[in-house]
Every structure is written in C-alpha cells, then in structure tokens.
Amino acid sequence: MTSINISYSNAQLRCLAESASLQLGLPLINIDNADKPDSQNSLKSTDYSLHFSLDGLSLVSNTKNSHGAIRCDFAAGPNRHRRNFGGGNGQMIAKAVGVSGKFYPLVLDLTAGMGADSFILASLGCRLKLLERNPIVYRLLQDGLSRAATAGRDEPALAEIIDRIKLLEGDSSTHLKGLQAIDYPDIIYLDPMFPTRKKSAQVKKDMQALHSIVGADEDADILLEKALSKAKYRVVVKRPAYSEFLANTKPSYSLEGKSTRYDIFALQKIPK
Numbered sequence: 001m002t003s004i005n006i007s008y009s010n011a012q013l014r015c016l017a018e019s020a021s022l023q024l025g026l027p028l029i030n031i032d033n034a035d036k037p038d039s040q041n042s043l044k045s046t047d048y049s050l051h052f053s054l055d056g057l058s059l060v061s062n063t064k065n066s067h068g069a070i071r072c073d074f075a076a077g078p079n080r081h082r083r084n085f086g087g088g089n090g091q092m093i094a095k096a097v098g099v100s101g102k103f104y105p106l107v108l109d110l111t112a113g114m115g116a117d118s119f120i121l122a123s124l125g126c127r128l129k130l131l132e133r134n135p136i137v138y139r140l141l142q143d144g145l146s147r148a149a150t151a152g153r154d155e156p157a158l159a160e161i162i163d164r165i166k167l168l169e170g171d172s173s174t175h176l177k178g179l180q181a182i183d184y185p186d187i188i189y190l191d192p193m194f195p196t197r198k199k200s201a202q203v204k205k206d207m208q209a210l211h212s213i214v215g216a217d218e219d220a221d222i223l224l225e226k227a228l229s230k231a232k233y234r235v236v237v238k239r240p241a242y243s244e245f246l247a248n249t250k251p252s253y254s255l256e257g258k259s260t261r262y263d264i265f266a267l268q269k270i271p272k
C-alpha cells in the first residue's frame, strides 16, 4: 500500500500543513528539519509527500530517480499549451461532448482527477462541475484552480475559464443519487482510472504515481449505469484505445484516436 506524509518547507505554511495532516490522518514533517534523523527516517519510510510550499501544493516522490513533483498547473505548462494550440472545437474531446459555436453545455465531470480534460472543455466555453473523491487528488486540484484564479487577475481570459469551473469533493455515485431532474447536466463525462497495465514506458511515471494513490476505479461500471439516467443529451466515456466498453455496454458511437477512445451514449439530439 502506498504511504504518504504531509510536509512543508516554510513556517508560514505550518498551519495549513497541520490542518491537512489532521484532516487526512497523515503524519506531518517539517522539511527544514530534514537533516534530523527522525525526519530523515519518516521521509525515507513514506513513498510520497503531499508538500506545501510557497509555490503551491505538490505530490513529491521520496524514492530516488522517480518522477518530478506532480501538481496542477493551469496557467502554464501542458494545460496552457493545449488551451492555446490544442485545436479548439476540432479536438476529439470537443466533438465527443458536442461543444460548438452554438452549444456550450453544462458538463458534469464525475472523475475530475487533475482537471486537465475539464480545463480544456472550460477553455472552449463549457461550464463545468467537477467531482473528485480522492482527498489527495482533490487538494492538488483545488490548489491548482486557486493558483490559476490568482494568475487570472493579470489574465482575464484565464479568469473567465476558471470562473466556469466548480469543484466539489465527494463520491459521484452519491451525488448522482441526490440529483433532481431540474439540475440534470447537459453532458456527463467519465474518465475512470483504468486497471494498471504493467509499469511500461507507455504509462508516464506521474500517471503511475496517481494510479498508485487512487487505485483502479473498480466501480466505474456502476457509475456509467447511474449516469445514463441523469444526463440530458449525452454521456461521454473516455477509455484507452482498444479497451472493452465500460459495463459491457455498447455506446451509440465512438471517436477513436491513437491512444484514446471516446464512447458516446447519445440520449437526445443536441440543439443546433
């Protein structure tokens, strides 16, 4: 089982780190004391640290030669690049949810993860409601959104995108159960963690890290069944190419890419 501690590197962050440590029931380490034997032992004996620094929250591997720190960054890096050069409404994900110049759906993302897919959809004009149940992933995403909102003070276009995203912590099955007809979203989006392939070079190290923390989403079949009765227009499922259908249920049609496939369950015609 993957072990995690909470660490911080600046006294200003102590309160935040302490409260996360209490809420998550994980041990707390002050990195400034990392040369002390006690701290060294705790660092070595845990696989990961959820690390508070003045640059934001990140997940850091305590194993040598592992991946770099994992964090959500919407103002820079791959998320920014894809927002600017990803291909707009021509991207597979955009076609899958049906976003167009005339249709900007409200999308309920049942499996938020690090928020990359939702950020693309929000940057295309969709409104997003995200649910994440893993408390570590939820905190990383919450921190990324909050830093992006701060960066948005100097970049109104980014601020507008972040304004369209609402993140909730919790289990999507429970959320769907309590959803009243008046609140049904236009589109429900699902990208569950796929059962592990072997630690191949094909699976990036940071994805392997997230996988080891979240595990496989074994209840994804049930989530799809519930989603099908709660979306207005479509349920969209993201899967690795060549994988079987979720819940063994054939979609209306699929969009196939090199490594990813979108299965689309069409429930009603999208307004033109």
Ligand SMILES: C[S@@+](CC[C@H](N)C(=O)[O-])C[C@H]1O[C@@H](n2cnc3c(N)ncnc32)[C@H](O)[C@@H]1O
Residues within 6 Å of the ligand: 110, 111, 112, 113, 114, 115, 116, 117, 118, 131, 132, 133, 134, 137, 170, 171, 172, 173, 191, 192, 193, 194, 214, 217, 223
């Ligand atoms: C493969 S990741 C999603 C990646 C995401 N699409 C992105 O772009 O970053 C799957 C995530 O869904 C979350 N998840 C799976 N089932 C869930 C459920 N029933 N309720 C809430 N979150 C769930 C997992 O904890 C995990 O973080």
